[in-house]
Amino acid sequence: MYLRASEYVYRHNFNRQTDEDTINPLFNEIVSSLELEDVIDTTGFAGITVDVPMGYWRKSNMIHHWFVNNLADGVDECQPITVRREDLETLKEAIQLSTSSYGLQPYKIFIIENAELRAKLQPAAWGQSQIVDASHVIVFANIVNFGDQEIDSYINNLAETRGIEIESVKGYADFMKMKINALSVEKRDVWTSKQTYLALANLMNAAAELKIDVTPMEGFEPEAVNEIMGLKELGLNASLIATIGYRHNEDLTQHYAKVRKPKSELFINL
């Protein structure tokens, strides 16, 4: 099964506002770089489809069925199937809007489609198959040794977003710096890592709305993932992984009864 990114590049850029009909420079660039002048009609309504291979799977029935059932209404005729990119954007927005301590969002999030990287990550994730089988792998990486620089960056964003003077929130910035700098580096790293779980929870809730399944994963060796992704050099640490994908109709686990503590054991009323 092949995954391809495809884009149709028109020769004309028609601007509805000005009624202007201009030539798309990208079209000309492609024509000249591929030396297509003599081969194709470069006038009129010409266009070029740029089609780039992005992935290839063999003997991967789960993935094949996932595409067929979720993106092709069950029609399996080796026809091209398009992935809903807007669903991914919705999930990114849910992560972006996550709450965090002081609002500092002390993490970066990697969304991985690259098959080569995923194959490298799989052994570091206890060999779990969803690393290579899922639609996307998301790595939540907490910022290590979080400090003044990140707090200043948050304050700048706050002042700009709300249209206020930085000076007016200096007290808040100093308070955060005082509290966070008082923590040992280890405690700070634990604290930033904890924040990634909130982002994960938001991702899971948004995904459930879209009928997308998420497997949260702590089953990996952070040091190995850091090494493979070069996270240490970026001042980051792999805190959590989540794999996402549309639910397969035949996935039996979806029908399993949830195993949860009874409320009487879980809650304590005082």
Ligand SMILES: Cc1cc2nc3c(=O)[nH]c(=O)nc-3n(C[C@H](O)[C@H](O)[C@H](O)COP(=O)(O)O)c2cc1C
């Ligand atoms: C933080 C966290 C880490 C998890 N790590 C893994 C993992 O590495 N691999 C896996 O298959 N499931 C993992 N899970 C999924 C749990 O095993 C699963 O949510 C739990 O068994 C309950 O299943 P349910 O939510 O489907 O009822 C993890 C869940 C959480 C919340």
